[in-house]
Amino acid sequence: MFTVLILTIACTVTHAEIVQNANMESLSVAPWHCHGCTASISNDSLNGKQSIMISHRRAGWAGIEQTVQVQPNHNYFFNVHLKLVNLVPGHMYHHISVKFKYTVNSHVHYVRISYSPMQQVSFGYQEIGGDFHVPNGVNSITIYIEINEAGANYLLDDATLQEITPNTNWKAEAQARIEKIRKAPLNIKIENHDNADTSDFKIEIKQVKSSFAFGTAVRADIMMDQNQKAYHDFVYNNFEWATIANNLKWRLMEFTQGHPIWNRGIPALNLLRSKGMKVRGHNMFWGVQHNCPKWILNMTSSDLNNAMHARIHGMMLHTTGKVEHWDVNNENLHGDFYEQRMSNPNITMKMFEWMRLQDKNMKLFLNEFNVVMDSSATTAYRNQGKIFKTSGVPIYGLGVQSHFHSVPKSIDVVKYRLDKIAEANLPLWITELTIHEVDENKKAAVLEDILTLYFSHSSIQGIVFWGFQDSSIHDHAAALTSNDIVPNAAGRKYQELFHKTWRTNEVHPVASTINAKGFLGDYELTLLHQNTVIHTENFTLDNNGANPTFHIRGTGANVLLLINYELPTDITD
Numbered sequence: 001m002f003t004v005l006i007l008t009i010a011c012t013v014t015h016a017e018i019v020q021n022a023n024m025e026s027l028s029v030a031p032w033h034c035h036g037c038t039a040s041i042s043n044d045s046l047n048g049k050q051s052i053m054i055s056h057r058r059a060g061w062a063g064i065e066q067t068v069q070v071q072p073n074h075n076y077f078f079n080v081h082l083k084l085v086n087l088v089p090g091h092m093y094h095h096i097s098v099k100f101k102y103t104v105n106s107h108v109h110y111v112r113i114s115y116s117p118m119q120q121v122s123f124g125y126q127e128i129g130g131d132f133h134v135p136n137g138v139n140s141i142t143i144y145i146e147i148n149e150a151g152a153n154y155l156l157d158d159a160t161l162q163e164i165t166p167n168t169n170w171k172a173e174a175q176a177r178i179e180k181i182r183k184a185p186l187n188i189k190i191e192n193h194d195n196a197d198t199s200d201f202k203i204e205i206k207q208v209k210s211s212f213a214f215g216t217a218v219r220a221d222i223m224m225d226q227n228q229k230a231y232h233d234f235v236y237n238n239f240e241w242a243t244i245a246n247n248l249k250w251r252l253m254e255f256t257q258g259h260p261i262w263n264r265g266i267p268a269l270n271l272l273r274s275k276g277m278k279v280r281g282h283n284m285f286w287g288v289q290h291n292c293p294k295w296i297l298n299m300t301s302s303d304l305n306n307a308m309h310a311r312i313h314g315m316m317l318h319t320t321g322k323v324e325h326w327d328v329n330n331e332n333l334h335g336d337f338y339e340q341r342m343s344n345p346n347i348t349m350k351m352f353e354w355m356r357l358q359d360k361n362m363k364l365f366l367n368e369f370n371v372v373m374d375s376s377a378t379t380a381y382r383n384q385g386k387i388f389k390t391s392g393v394p395i396y397g398l399g400v401q402s403h404f405h406s407v408p409k410s411i412d413v414v415k416y417r418l419d420k421i422a423e424a425n426l427p428l429w430i431t432e433l434t435i436h437e438v439d440e441n442k443k444a445a446v447l448e449d450i451l452t453l454y455f456s457h458s459s460i461q462g463i464v465f466w467g468f469q470d471s472s473i474h475d476h477a478a479a480l481t482s483n484d485i486v487p488n489a490a491g492r493k494y495q496e497l498f499h500k501t502w503r504t505n506e507v508h509p510v511a512s513t514i515n516a517k518g519f520l521g522d523y524e525l526t527l528l529h530q531n532t533v534i535h536t537e538n539f540t541l542d543n544n545g546a547n548p549t550f551h552i553r554g555t556g557a558n559v560l561l562l563i564n565y566e567l568p569t570d571i572t573d
């Protein structure tokens, strides 16, 4: 009785709404308050009868705000739906920030919660906002919205501000999800037709590949260097997917227009393929200006259009059938070079369409940072995924880079961000995982938590590290191995999870049925007689489970015939 009561109270507390007039349906705008602008009630709405219209903004900082009571050192999320009413002349879109301010010792501090770039009028109501941490000693904050161009007016509807309550049970819940979504029943039936004595027999269940992808970025030059066997072995023995870190990027391939370097990234790609590795293509375009080839920066839009088509054509010619994925326009929320230079706010959508025309099967991705490491682009990324999907853009999934520049302070907040991105209803891939932590034991513990959360998330299909070797990765404190490829505590933790915790390798005595449960993937099922292999069958365990049957014929020394799945006619009873 007592326990039930406590649980009920806890549930009620979780969903407490902290903003007032959250649905904007009150008779007046209050307690929303206009700072340097005019707020009025509008009959346009997302839900209900009305919204609040913000106009006559005196400056970029001017806009609507609300002061709310919060608790210091707690995590919250705030979001609101904003509809841009107009564009200021000369703009294709506006960038919208949500911020809060607070005062300590009469000093005002400003904190950005989220940044939603490239908002077009035609998008209609879009969720903006994100999560934030309330600093020590702060009990009251004022949430506000900023658009640099004062002439941009907007409507607001349906806001919410709630606490992200710590869940001390998160890991057990994640493990329960792993059991449910990453495993399936494997029921082996053994028909011992002649009642052979099976005490000397055993069945080995060996998982040889994982359906869930585990991968790493690699350096092409090291892959092609014969003297780097330890590096190669670590890649082949601990991962099933790879990303060429740099040598497929446009700027680094084609310093001079018309002279792409094909003999760096492509041979490494071929080598990885020959070893059975799957490869992500990274990246076709990257609209953060300093990552563009210099020679495109001042092109006319028509020359740039031709150069982009030539890039896609050449690249696809060399990689089609060899890479499973492409990151199409890397970090688009952080760089709009192509949108600006092409004067087309939807040029990234076009890139997807152009690539689809060249290859029907390639899985095409966006790939973004600051979506789980912090919340600045989380909601914007979710919205971009949704808009691409509903506009019919041939997008397959969202790449979530996951560069943790410091260890996350709260796993609940990381989960909140993941769940938010997953609302786009697209597959998610963790594409560039790094955890910056100098203390290898601490890094191992955080890595275990992060990987457990990721592996347990039903939208996530794969995790790719952004390298492992100390000297060859950008962020040395994120290394999983020393320069000579000796795994540190974090590397060993990863190996334990990949090879043991999340793999199925079992040996069973031969009984009439073996009821096992395995991680999804490819398997070898072997019947052994006194450690001699009698027969091996390969099969794939997918979500539906597998029910192979072995038929054993004969007895004694001239033992056994063993066939999986069905009996050939010559031995049918």
Ligand SMILES: *[C@@H]1O[C@H](CO)[C@@H](O)[C@H](O)[C@H]1NC(C)=O
Pocket: 043, 044
């Ligand atoms: C909403 O307001 C506008 C302008 O005030 C008015 O023209 C329109 O008829 C109203 N629509 C509804 C459904 O009330």
Ligand SMILES: *[C@@H]1O[C@H](CO)[C@@H](O)[C@H](O)[C@H]1NC(C)=O
Pocket: 294, 295, 297, 298
């Ligand atoms: C592009 O043009 C700008 C100004 O016109 C100039 O400063 C810059 O050097 C040019 N860049 C390149 C790569 O040609």
Ligand SMILES: *[C@@H]1O[C@H](CO)[C@@H](O)[C@H](O)[C@H]1NC(C)=O
Pocket: 120, 122, 123, 345, 346, 387, 391
């Ligand atoms: C860009 O695409 C969006 C979503 O499909 C659409 O609403 C909008 O009108 C397009 N903008 C332009 C300028 O074509």
Ligand SMILES: *[C@@H]1O[C@H](CO)[C@@H](O)[C@H](O)[C@H]1NC(C)=O
Pocket: 208, 524, 536, 537, 538
């Ligand atoms: C089973 O798979 C292994 C690789 O895991 C392969 O070497 C072998 O040839 C396969 N056997 C059959 C019967 O397909």
